[in-house]
Amino acid sequence: MTSNAADMPFGQTRGLLSAVMASCRDAIIAYSLDGQIEAWNRGAEEIYGFSQEEAIGSPAELTTPRDRVGENDRLREAAIQGRSIEHFDTLRTRKSGESFPAAICGFPIRNEREEVVGYATIERDISGRMQAADTLRIALTEAQEANAAKSRFLANASHELRTPMNAIVGMTALALEEDISHELRDYLETIRDSADSMLHLVNDVLDLAKFESDGFELEEVPFDPRELSESAIKVLGTAAHAKGLELVCHVAPDVPTAVIGDPMRLRQVLTNLLGNSIKFTAAGEVVVDVSPVSIEKKRCKLQFSVKDSGIGISDKDQERIFKPFTQVDGATTRRYSGTGLGLTITQHLIDCFGSQLELESQPGVGSRFTFCLTLPLASKPEDTVSRATEKLRGMTVLVVDDNQASRDTLTEQFAAWGMRPAIASSGREAMRLVEKSLDKNSPFDLAVVDALMPGLDGFTVASKIEGDERISTKPIIMASTTDRLEFSRRCAEAGAAAYIQKPISQSQLLSAVVQASGVASLDGPPRKALFDAPTCEKLRVLLVEDTPANRKVAQRVLSKRGHEIEVAVNGREALDLFRKEEFDVVLMDVQMPIMDGYQATEAIREIERSGGRVPTPIIAMTAHSMSGDREKCLRAGMDNYLSKPLDLPKLIRMVESVSENGIKNHAAKPQHVEASKAAAEPESPMAAPAADLDTALKRLRGDRGLLLDMMGFFEQDAPTLLAAVDKNLESGQLAEVERGAHSLKGLASTFDAVAAVSSARDVEQAAHDGRADALPPLVKSLHAEVANLLAFLRDYR
Ligand code: ADP
Numbered sequence: 001m002t003s004n005a006a007d008m009p010f011g012q013t014r015g016l017l018s019a020v021m022a023s024c025r026d027a028i029i030a031y032s033l034d035g036q037i038e039a040w041n042r043g044a045e046e047i048y049g050f051s052q053e054e055a056i057g058s059p060a061e062l063t064t065p066r067d068r069v070g071e072n073d074r075l076r077e078a079a080i081q082g083r084s085i086e087h088f089d090t091l092r093t094r095k096s097g098e099s100f101p102a103a104i105c106g107f108p109i110r111n112e113r114e115e116v117v118g119y120a121t122i123e124r125d126i127s128g129r130m131q132a133a134d135t136l137r138i139a140l141t142e143a144q145e146a147n148a149a150k151s152r153f154l155a156n157a158s159h160e161l162r163t164p165m166n167a168i169v170g171m172t173a174l175a176l177e178e179d180i181s182h183e184l185r186d187y188l189e190t191i192r193d194s195a196d197s198m199l200h201l202v203n204d205v206l207d208l209a210k211f212e213s214d215g216f217e218l219e220e221v222p223f224d225p226r227e228l229s230e231s232a233i234k235v236l237g238t239a240a241h242a243k244g245l246e247l248v249c250h251v252a253p254d255v256p257t258a259v260i261g262d263p264m265r266l267r268q269v270l271t272n273l274l275g276n277s278i279k280f281t282a283a284g285e286v287v288v289d290v291s292p293v294s295i296e297k298k299r300c301k302l303q304f305s306v307k308d309s310g311i312g313i314s315d316k317d318q319e320r321i322f323k324p325f326t327q328v329d330g331a332t333t334r335r336y337s338g339t340g341l342g343l344t345i346t347q348h349l350i351d352c353f354g355s356q357l358e359l360e361s362q363p364g365v366g367s368r369f370t371f372c373l374t375l376p377l378a379s380k381p382e383d384t385v386s387r388a389t390e391k392l393r394g395m396t397v398l399v400v401d402d403n404q405a406s407r408d409t410l411t412e413q414f415a416a417w418g419m420r421p422a423i424a425s426s427g428r429e430a431m432r433l434v435e436k437s438l439d440k441n442s443p444f445d446l447a448v449v450d451a452l453m454p455g456l457d458g459f460t461v462a463s464k465i466e467g468d469e470r471i472s473t474k475p476i477i478m479a480s481t482t483d484r485l486e487f488s489r490r491c492a493e494a495g496a497a498a499y500i501q502k503p504i505s506q507s508q509l510l511s512a513v514v515q516a517s518g519v520a521s522l523d524g525p526p527r528k529a530l531f532d533a534p535t536c537e538k539l540r541v542l543l544v545e546d547t548p549a550n551r552k553v554a555q556r557v558l559s560k561r562g563h564e565i566e567v568a569v570n571g572r573e574a575l576d577l578f579r580k581e582e583f584d585v586v587l588m589d590v591q592m593p594i595m596d597g598y599q600a601t602e603a604i605r606e607i608e609r610s611g612g613r614v615p616t617p618i619i620a621m622t623a624h625s626m627s628g629d630r631e632k633c634l635r636a637g638m639d640n641y642l643s644k645p646l647d648l649p650k651l652i653r654m655v656e657s658v659s660e661n662g663i664k665n666h667a668a669k670p671q672h673v674e675a676s677k678a679a680a681e682p683e684s685p686m687a688a689p690a691a692d693l694d695t696a697l698k699r700l701r702g703d704r705g706l707l708l709d710m711m712g713f714f715e716q717d718a719p720t721l722l723a724a725v726d727k728n729l730e731s732g733q734l735a736e737v738e739r740g741a742h743s744l745k746g747l748a749s750t751f752d753a754v755a756a757v758s759s760a761r762d763v764e765q766a767a768h769d770g771r772a773d774a775l776p777p778l779v780k781s782l783h784a785e786v787a788n789l790l791a792f793l794r795d796y797r
Pocket residue numbers: 276277280308310311312313321326327328329336337338339340341342343344367
């Protein structure tokens with residue numbers, strides 16, 4: 001077009017507008033003021049199926065469904081008042097009778113004198129757009145369902161994987177309790193540690209699902225940062241050795257020995273970072289360093305770092321790699337295996353710790369990942385290490401290692417024990433120092449020699465010293481990353497008094513020094529004996545578990561502790577036994593054929609109620625680890641919860657403490673609690689502490705970790721249980737109110753919280769007796785007591 005419409009004569013413009021109307025794919029319809037159709041374009045013909053001849057002269061209702069005719073009146077009235085109507089979405093009907101979604105706007109038509117002579121609408125068929133929106137909605141629902149299915153799948157898959165892992169971990173722990181050779185113990189410990197790593201892998205995948213659904217929580221238990229770092233690094237020793245890498249764990253001597261945090265998660269972080277460093281390093285070393293940044297009265301700040309001499313990461317890639325499923329080398333034929341999940345989870349965990357993961361890296365030189373944690377200090381366990389090292393004070397020790405990080409760590413450790421280290425970085429230098437010490441007539445008391453060194457290797461150095469007649473005693477410790485069996489054979493041939501496998505842990509180094517020098521007897525650190533005689537009385541335990549291997553683990557462990565075990569392989573069998581006999585505690589698997597753990601627990605509670613029997617503590621055992629499982633168990637009437645794979649010491653602690661707690665309290669509670677409450681109240685009702693944690697701790701045999709665990713459980717569960725009590729009270733479900741109060745009572749009694757226990761018992765009793773009227777004030781006071789106890793526990797923590 002060469003000229004625009006404004007310049008055209010009027011007739012020509014009209015012609016053009018008619019062409020626009022005719023060509024428009026929307027319906028353009030004109031109406032007279034009395035509502036008759038006066039103009040009907042081709043778009044209207046196409047959309048509605050009525051020809052111009054059919055439509056013109058028809059009423060506006062021609063295409064309007066009966067329930068929408070009011071719209072036509074509104075359009076007409078607006079036009080008469082000279083107003084336009086904005087787009088609105090509605091329904092219209094085609095000639096075929098089919099209705100469809102339409103978007104309509106309307107406006108008045110004016111003549112040359114600006115008088116309104118009619119009105120017009122532009123109507124668009126939006127069924128395509130709506131369909132697209134529907135498709136999108138369906139796709140969204142499907143995606144949400146798929147996501148939920150993925151979470152279910154992950155939970156199930158992890159359950160399936162965790163079940164056999166329980167037997168592997170349990171049987172290994174049992175085997176480790178036997179009187180076995182040093183070598184076999186070493187193998188079994190590696191199996192145990194590897195099984196732990198595998199569990200971590202399963203948990204990694206689960207974690208990701210939990211992060212996505214915000215169902216993630218950290219633990220707060222006491223642990224030793226040194227023990228944790230050394231054991232994390234030990235698991236990866238074989239992988240490092242296979243690549244000929246030097247793996248060093250340096251924990252500064254002044255790192256506190258007891259802090260509070262989440263050791264499993266910290267271990268997961270270190271394992272992830274270490275695993276990567278080993279994977280991406282072809283030669284050289286990987287060093288884990290733990291050093292204090294500050295130590296205050298109640299807490300410390302520790303810096304953890306993992307440094308390698310590997311391929312490094314370019315600046316550009318440093319941001320990318322923290323995203324899930326991302327690797328620097330994205331090619332399908334890439335050289336390094338992996339899922340690209342490790343760093344995502346690591347970073348997320350460190351975020352949860354309230355810290356940041358920092359990365360310094362240079363391609364071709366190496367990487368260093370660092371993070372700092374502020375951790376509360378826990379009360380110190382007995383310091384068996386410094387007792388054992390007293391006799392080492394003043395001894396001279398020759399440290400021979402070609403790797404500087406190894407040398408530095410050993411030297412620092414010896415110095416911390418009060419020994420006097422001398423350092424050699426090669427076999428030759430070592431021999432020179434030995435000669436010099438002989439010249440001065442003060443031979444070294446001890447030598448720690450790295451087996452694999454360039455030039456004169458450690459075995460040769462050891463043989464030379466061994467063969468030297470001027471040296472009367474030859475306490476040599478060989479250190480190496482090589483294959484254990486081969487290593488121990490060659491050490492014996494070279495005349496070494498002891499040997500240690502790298503990466504070296506403090507406890508290992510200490511026992512090798514003691515063995516080689518013979519100066520101190522090692523009365524610590526003692527191996528934690530799982531089967532020491534229990535401090536509680538012999539218990540009758542009903543073990544309900546369908547998987548034979550898992551049954552065997554729990555059965556062996558508890559019977560070795562001197563308890564009497566009755567076994568049922570499903571809920572039905574458990575009920576048969578429970579009807580006939582009394583038990584001190586029931587260990588209940590959750591998923592079982594015929595009758596599952598929830599149903600069995602409910603039935604047991606019913607038997608107790610109807611028979612007037614004292615409730616027996618029931619501990620759930622489940623391989624599910626999604627949040628909500630614990631609550632489900634407690635709701636079903638169980639008193640506590642263990643997740644599989646079973647942590648055997650925890651199993652023992654829980655069976656013995658829960659049952660002790662349960663039996664004593666259940667049997668003596670009514671009079672005992674009432675009496676002590678009555679005695680305490682008149683004197684100073686406000687001053688009585690909400691709980692007696694000293695007694696609670698004594699009952700847990702001083703296990704503060706377990707006490708803190710239990711506090712954590714209480715803090716998690718009490719509000720949920722209280723809310724359920726409220727809800728059930730409102731809907732008149734007194735049996736449920738009774739059950740909730742019973743669980744609260746059990747939980748509160750763990751802390752000897754007399755007032756809360758008594759209040760929960762009052763609610764339980766009133767609900768049991770069907771005294772609905774009495775309940776509201778009792779539940780109110782239960783709220784107050786629980787809030788009081790929660791505040792008390794929080795303060796204590
Ligand atoms: P993956 O399972 O692939 O190791 P990660 O999330 O742990 O997944 O790591 C993502 C990527 O980051 C790795 O594939 C690698 O490219 C890079 N990366 C991580 N750690 C190192 C390291 N220490 N040295 C070099 N590259 C690393």
